[in-house]
Amino acid sequence: MEEKKLRSGFTTGTCAACAAKAAAVMLLQRETVECVQVMTPGGTRAEMLLYDTERTERSAVCAVRKDAGDDPDVTDQALIYASVEYIKDSGDPERCYRNNHIFLTGGPGVGIVTKPGLACSVGLHAINPVPRKMIFEEVEAVARSAGCEGRLLVRIWVPEGARLALSTFNPKLGIEGGISVLGTSGIVEPMSEAALRATIQLEFHMKAVAGQREVILTPGNYGENFLKETLNLSLAQGVQCSNFVQDSVKMAADEGLDGLLFVGHVGKLIKVAGGVGNTHSKYGDRRMEIMWDCARVHCEELAISARKRLKDQVLASNTTEEAVIWLEKAGVLKPAMMTAVERMKQYVEDWSGRAVCAEVVTFTNGYGILGMTCGAENMIEAFRIREEANEMQKE
Structure with missing residues (x-):
C-alpha cells in the first residue's frame, strides 16, 4: 500500500509572528484585517485567518489558530494571541526582549524560564530566538511602512497554554506556566x-x-x-x-x-x-x-x-x-x-x-x-x- 503523504504545518513561532503582524497593521495602519501572511525562515509563505480581532486607539489584539499539519503536536488548533500597543511612559517595560523601539513579552499560557541552560534567559517568557526575530522583523516592517517611530509593546499569549504545557517537557525543563513559542524553519515537516x-x-x-x-x-x-x-x-x-x-x-x-x-x-x-x-x-x-x-x-x-x-x-x-x-x-x-x-x-x-x-x-x-x-x-x-x-x- 502506498504511504499517505503527510501534510506540513506551522510552528508556534510562525503563528505568533502572524498574529503580531496583524495586530500591528490593525493598530498602526488602522486597517481591518481578515487574514495575514508572513514568510518563514524556511522560505514558505504562511497565510492565516484571524480570530477575535479588537482595536482601540492605543492597542490592537488578534489571534490565529495553529495548524500543525499531520505532526502530532499538542498545540495543534490552539489559538495564539498577540497584541500591539503604544508605550505611554518613558520607562522600559519589565521582563521584555527588545529590538530598537519594539519590546516583546509573553502573557498567560506562555511559560516563564526559571532555570539556566535554555535559549531564553531566566525570568523571561519562553519565546525562542528565531520566533523573536520573526516577530520583531514583521512588526518593525509594519511600523516603518506606517511611519511610526514610537515605542511599541508586543505581547504573545496562549489561553490554553498552561494546560497544554502539562503534556510537554516544559515543567521538567523549568519553564513554568505555559508552552514555549518555538520554531527554527517556521514550518513543521512531518515525516513517517x-x-x-x-x-x-x-x-x-x-x-x-x-x-x-x-x-x-x-x-x-x-x-x-x-x-x-x-x-x-x-x-x-x-x-x-x-x-x-x-x-x-x-x-x-x-x-x-x-x-x-x-x-x-x-x-x-x-x-x-x-x-x-x-x-x-x-x-x-x-x-x-x-x-x-x-x-x-x-x-x-x-x-x-x-x-x-x-x-x-x-x-x-x-x-x-x-x-x-x-x-x-x-x-x-x-x-x-x-x-x-x-x-x-x-x-x-x-x-x-x-x-x-x-x-x-x-x-x-x-x-x-x-x-x-x-x-x-x-x-x-x-x-x-x-x-x-x-x-x-x-x-
Missing part, C-alpha cells in the same frame, strides 16, 4: 518513521556504492555544525540518523561498511551510553541517570557527603549542560565522559552485529569536546584526508 528510515537506508547505500568504507554518523544539525566548525569536516561523508541510532548502525553494517565515526551533542548521545537505541523523548528520558552512572565509578575518592551531593545535583539537573558543570566542579568530568564514550562505542559495535569499528566524539556547545574514544583522532584525520582529496579532484 518508515519514510525517514528509508531515506537513511538510501544514504548509506549511496555511500557504499560510491566506495566509502567508513561513514560519519550524527543525529542532526548540532552534530553537523560541530563537524564543520570544530572538526573541519563536512557531512559529505556522513549520514544524519535522527533518533534512529540502533537502526542506522544496523543499516551501515548491512551495507558492508567497516567504520563509523559517531559524533553528537551529549544531550542526545548520553542515552546511547545507557543502551537506548532510539533517542526520541517519547521513549523516555534517562539522561541524568545515565550521566550519573558514568560518573559514579569515578567518585570513590570523594567523601560520602560530597558524593551524595554530586549525585543529587546531577539527577536534578535541568539539562545535560548543567550536569556537566557539576561534574567539572567535582573534578570527575573527564573520566566520566571517557566512560560514557567507551560505553557508546561498545553499544554501537554490538548493534552492528558484525566487525564494525566505531569511534565516538561527544560535545556541548559551551565546552566543546567532552570525550572521544582512543581511535577517534585517527579516524577524523582519515576523513579529512579523503575530503581534501575529493576537493582536489573537483578542481
Whole structure:
C-alpha cells in the first residue's frame, strides 16, 4: 500500500509572528484585517485567518489558530494571541526582549524560564530566538511602512497554554506556566518513521556504492555544525540518523561498511551510553541517570557527603549542560565522559552485529569536546584526508 503523504504545518513561532503582524497593521495602519501572511525562515509563505480581532486607539489584539499539519503536536488548533500597543511612559517595560523601539513579552499560557541552560534567559517568557526575530522583523516592517517611530509593546499569549504545557517537557525543563513559542524553519515537516528510515537506508547505500568504507554518523544539525566548525569536516561523508541510532548502525553494517565515526551533542548521545537505541523523548528520558552512572565509578575518592551531593545535583539537573558543570566542579568530568564514550562505542559495535569499528566524539556547545574514544583522532584525520582529496579532484 502506498504511504499517505503527510501534510506540513506551522510552528508556534510562525503563528505568533502572524498574529503580531496583524495586530500591528490593525493598530498602526488602522486597517481591518481578515487574514495575514508572513514568510518563514524556511522560505514558505504562511497565510492565516484571524480570530477575535479588537482595536482601540492605543492597542490592537488578534489571534490565529495553529495548524500543525499531520505532526502530532499538542498545540495543534490552539489559538495564539498577540497584541500591539503604544508605550505611554518613558520607562522600559519589565521582563521584555527588545529590538530598537519594539519590546516583546509573553502573557498567560506562555511559560516563564526559571532555570539556566535554555535559549531564553531566566525570568523571561519562553519565546525562542528565531520566533523573536520573526516577530520583531514583521512588526518593525509594519511600523516603518506606517511611519511610526514610537515605542511599541508586543505581547504573545496562549489561553490554553498552561494546560497544554502539562503534556510537554516544559515543567521538567523549568519553564513554568505555559508552552514555549518555538520554531527554527517556521514550518513543521512531518515525516513517517518508515519514510525517514528509508531515506537513511538510501544514504548509506549511496555511500557504499560510491566506495566509502567508513561513514560519519550524527543525529542532526548540532552534530553537523560541530563537524564543520570544530572538526573541519563536512557531512559529505556522513549520514544524519535522527533518533534512529540502533537502526542506522544496523543499516551501515548491512551495507558492508567497516567504520563509523559517531559524533553528537551529549544531550542526545548520553542515552546511547545507557543502551537506548532510539533517542526520541517519547521513549523516555534517562539522561541524568545515565550521566550519573558514568560518573559514579569515578567518585570513590570523594567523601560520602560530597558524593551524595554530586549525585543529587546531577539527577536534578535541568539539562545535560548543567550536569556537566557539576561534574567539572567535582573534578570527575573527564573520566566520566571517557566512560560514557567507551560505553557508546561498545553499544554501537554490538548493534552492528558484525566487525564494525566505531569511534565516538561527544560535545556541548559551551565546552566543546567532552570525550572521544582512543581511535577517534585517527579516524577524523582519515576523513579529512579523503575530503581534501575529493576537493582536489573537483578542481
